[in-house]
Amino acid sequence: MGTEAGRRCMVSPYEYSSINLVLMPYPFSGIEKKWREYWDKHETFRVVEDPSRQKLYVLVMFPYPSGAGLHVGHPEGYTATDIYCRFKRMRGYNVLHPMGWDAFGLPAERYAMQTGIHPSITTAENIATFKRQIKMLGLSYDWSREINTTDPTYYKWTQWIFLKIYDSWYDYRVQRARPISELIREFEQHGCSQIDCSLYCDDDHCCFIASGWTQMSRVEQHNVLAQFRLAYLAKMPVNWCPDLGTVLANEEVEEWVSKGYIVERRNMKQWMLRITAYAERLEQDLKDLDWPPGIVEMQRNWIGQSEGAEADFAIKNSSKVIRVFTTRPGTGAIMAVPGQDERDWEFAEVFNLPIVRTVRPPKHFKGKAYLGDGPAIDSDFLDGLHVEDAKKKMIEWLEKHGIGKRSINYKLRDWLFSRQRYWGEPFPLIYLEDGTVKALPERELPVLLPDSKSFKPSETGESPLATIDRWVNTIDPETGKPARRETHTMPQWAGSCWYYLRYLDPQNNKEFVARDKERYWMPIDLYVGGAEHAVLHLLYARFWHKVLYDLGYLTTKEPFRRLINQGTILGEDGQKMSKSRGNVVNPDDVVKEYGADSMRLFEMFMGPLTDSKPWSMRGVEGVYRFLNRVWRMMVAEDTGQLLSSIKDVPLTPEDERLLHQTIKKVTTDIETLNFNTAIAQMMIFVNEFLSRETKPRATMETFVLLLSPFAPHIAEELWEKLGHTQSLVYEPWPLYDEGKTAVDTVEMVVQVNGKVRTKFSVPINMDEELLKKKVLNDDSVKRHLDGKQIVKIVIVKNKLVSLVVK
RNA sequence: GCCGGGGUGGCGAAACUGGUAGACGCACAGGACUUAAAAUCCUGUUCUCCGCAAGGAGAGUGCCGGUUCGAUUCCGGUCCCCGGCACCA
Structure with a gap:
């Protein structure tokens, strides 16, 4: 309630009730509900592979569904990709636009420690809230592809990919990962003679020939192979927080220390992923990506070649x-x-x-x-x-x-991949009695997270899972011998490392993604998200992608071809939004008061997508007024019917020019993601046409189509009033005629010694001699030439005449 | 300190390859409509100075300088703000 808008609301409720009674704004809430239901019912945005059409895969970073619900920063990226997708659908593309939940993580687990409520329950509730809020915005997702990283049918495949990584080694000779079984075959035939062991092993006395390999014990072989695997155990210092009773990721340390907690370093055995093997390729392949230069630079510095x-x-x-x-x-x-x-x-x-x-x-x-x-x-x-x-x-x-x-x-270090936590993916690994690690066979997946009431790690820093004896103690499914499960869980990055692949084939229970679907949809044509993920998420995902590529499961070297970082939305006070500052804006309130279309439109009108910019409730009212003008341009206020002034009449040349200029501006601006200037052009259009006595029906229809990616609900409603019975989602996008955008007169500026002295209107492409004559005869020009000599005349066609005098 | 991005009206911002700085929106002021208010519509609004007025003069895109007929745009220097990094993955 500390915000300007909040205070306004509190101070004068009268102001608002009177608006509602007398103003009669367009009835957004009924309209928006109607069209959301229509899209749902008709599965309007469902997509399947269609080789006959050009595909487009547009992805926005999926959210962590926190208890606080959506904040106004989320819809920025969501709306941007939504506009782009809606536009591309109308241009005939087969558009994949999915949404899901990155739902493992510490907050739900901490909440569980405090309240005893199981993280799965909080997570489900938070997802329900997020989904309701996201659906409320009219985003054109194919909800049949919704995924949830905490769903066993999803994390089964996260575990599966881990097994693939675990069962691989990096062959520097061919610069790619290969199955560990191929390494074993090589050892059986040649020992390690053809491999540069120093790249894998600290001990140069362990080299062996073929017979040396076959004579090794099972444990010895296991230990040799462990040096090669892309996932390995290492004693590592970790950040242990005694008061929280948990281990923290490096990136979390600062947050908790600033809250007064003590974090200490402890040596613990941890799972590591050998991302350093990919350092060179992660660096090299950056050059083919259409990413913001700053982000590429950050990745470069992180890799640190x-x-x-x-x-x-x-x-x-x-x-x-x-x-x-x-x-x-x-x-x-x-x-x-x-x-x-x-x-x-x-x-x-x-x-x-x-x-x-x-x-x-x-x-x-x-x-x-x-x-x-x-x-x-x-x-x-x-x-x-x-x-x-x-x-x-x-x-x-x-x-x-x-x-x-x-x-x-390289500066890059291997990736510390285990967490001593409850709410994460269990590792599909067991320890046998001889101390060796064994990967569970694929048919044992998923290894389910056991139900538990205790989420606190033990004093020793072991994972909460270690305290659940009935889960930890298991048997080797292949030998029936006793074994203990790995009790660490994977970090939150794991699920987000490959979610973009699961969207392609979310129901598949045979493969993580079917090959033909992967081949059709990948790579991602546009990936939008916050710059806070500039390094880690994007680097980790690229790494997994390359491993899967090397092993033959994927056809692209890189997952994210084009990347855009949306800017942060600040509070009305220009500060970062936070509860403690009391400047947080809740999308629910905005949508309730002005509607989802206004919310979407304002998020895009504020400024360039990639800039940080402060929120403004006044600004929301501004775009809301615009939508009301759009409504009044076509609908009679008293009857709610289409205005009788909308007729099948021809356009005047001036209006035709404005129409084609508007189509052009909106089209090119969506293509380049300059949504703010596209909206400005639509405002210019409406400001002109609102007062016309007759409005050509075709022009109104074109305008509605242009508006529809930005404000889809009101556009659908107007489209229907214009006499259409089908949704406009798949209507062809309007085309403009370059010739019709051209003007026939231009304003000519006259400068004398670089200063603007007069302007006048002349026909386009006016003859230069005639123009000169006109300029020199102009009274206000003459005044500035008085008694001076003209040294030079510069003419820029259809722009200006510049006189240099002495 | 190093790397990246950015400084434009009261505010959010526009400005194509150097060519009318401030489109569009907010806010504000005046007017129309109204018994009145709200809403809506119209007009104005970068700053300073001159003028009763129409209008005119000057300055202006962080600051200093350069190139050019002409610079928000190109070059050199400098100040400030934001993000990243500082051996840590």
Whole structure:
């Protein structure tokens, strides 16, 4: 109630009731309900593969259904993709536009810890709320494809994909993942002789030949293979929060620490995914993506490719050498270059180590370490070379002398993939009595999350699942021997890593997606979502996608061809919306007061999609007034019937020009996602036509079609009043005639020494000599030429005449 | 500190490859309609100065400078704001 709108509502309810009685605004609430039901009943937006038509897959990042319900930030991306989809349908595309729920995660689990209410119940309730609110906006989703990451029929396949990752290794020789069974076959035939073991294994004494492999015990073989798998166990420091009794993801630490919780590091065995094997391809393939440059850059920085050298340093008084990477720690030893690195400089100062500059800083450089470019100094044969050239020459030298080589390093680390949580996907793994890990066979999936009343992890930091004995203790389905289940669960990213594939074939219980469906729909033509997922979600999803591609399940290298980040919607005060600031706007209130069409229209009219911009209830009223004018342009207020002034009459040339200009502007602006200016053009159109005594029926019909992607409910209603019996959703999009958008007179600007002195209207493409004559005879121009000499005349066709005088 | 994005009226914003800065909307002011108000419709609204007025002059797209007949747009410098990164996945 802290908002401007809230106060208005409280202060003068009279104002609003009187509006309702006297103004008679268009009856949006009945109209909107009617058309939502119509679309549902007719399954208007249901799509199936149709090879005869061009496909279009448009996706918006699916929400985490929180208890707070939708906020006005959600509909921004949803409306944008909806407009685009509705437009493309009318242009004949076969459009896939789905929605679902990313419903595993900590909030529901924390709520359960406090209240004892099972996360599945809260999740179901929250989804119901979200779905009601999203449906209320008239978004054209194919609801038959709705998915929910917490549904066993969904997470069965998340587990299945994990098994595929677990059962794969990265073959650097061919730069792709291969099934682990192929590695076993290779070991049986050649041992590890054809593989560069150093890429997989720290221990260079373990190399074996074929017979060595076959003579290994089962446990030994298991341990060798574990070094190769794309999913592996490692002892890792994790963020343990004793008060919450849970482990936190890195990205969550800051939030809880700021709330006063203590987070400590603890070493625990964790599942890791070998995303680093894909570092090079994740970096390389960015170049083919139509993504915002900023996001591409962020991914680049995250992957952090750097070229350097790996060199062996001799140790004084020892025959041993230390291997060091020049660009970052790796090997346990680092190379320190205090002259060119701030951290090394500080380190050297503290320990009184000598500091030698090897790059000459600019003359007046005052700082300590110099990080910029410059000629090398005190560097023997490198002196005088600039940094890049010196690097090259140095690496050549190292390689020539056999004490080092060029190496490419990455900042990217392997992905910590396990969480000690209840509300996540269980791993489809068991531990046998000999300590080995075993992947459950596919037919055992899904491994269901057990029902539980306790969601707290144990004191030791083990997952809540560890406390459920009847679930943990199981048997190996293949041998009947006792086994223990893995009690960790997967992170929330898991479900969102592949949801875009499940939409293609959500009911399939044989495969995660049928191949022909994948081939038809992929890749995603447009992906819209918040920039907060610029790195992690998008990187993790690309990684899984590439693994599945390597294993032959997918036909595209990259999932998201074009990406757009919608901007944040701020509160009316220009601050981030938050409960504590009291500036949160609830879409329910907006829709109730002004209707879903106004809500949609305002979200798009505020400004460019990708910008952050503040909410304004006054602004909502503005677009609401526009929709009322649209209504009055065609409907008689007293009877609710189509106006009798709408007739089959021809257009005047001026009106025809405006119509074609409007079609053109709206068409091109939707194509480029500039919805705000498309709406502005429609406003111009209505401002003109509202007062016409007669309105050509065909023109009104065209306008309704243009409006329909933005405000679909009112458009359907007007379409019906115009005499149509079918929904306009699949009507062909209006075409414009370029020739009819052209004007026959233009306003000519006359500048003298760069200053605008007069303007007049002239026929288009006027003869230049005639134009000059006209300009020089103009009184107000003459005044500024008084006594001066014309040096130069610049004529820009149909725009301006610029006189330079002395 | 590094990387990316951005600074335009009272506010949200427009402006195609350099060519009328401020479309469209909000807010505000005046008017019409009305007994009155609301709603609706019309007119005006970047700032400063001159003029009774029609009108005129000057300044203006964060700031300083450059290129150009002409710069919100291109170039150099500088300040501020937002997002990311700072060895952490």
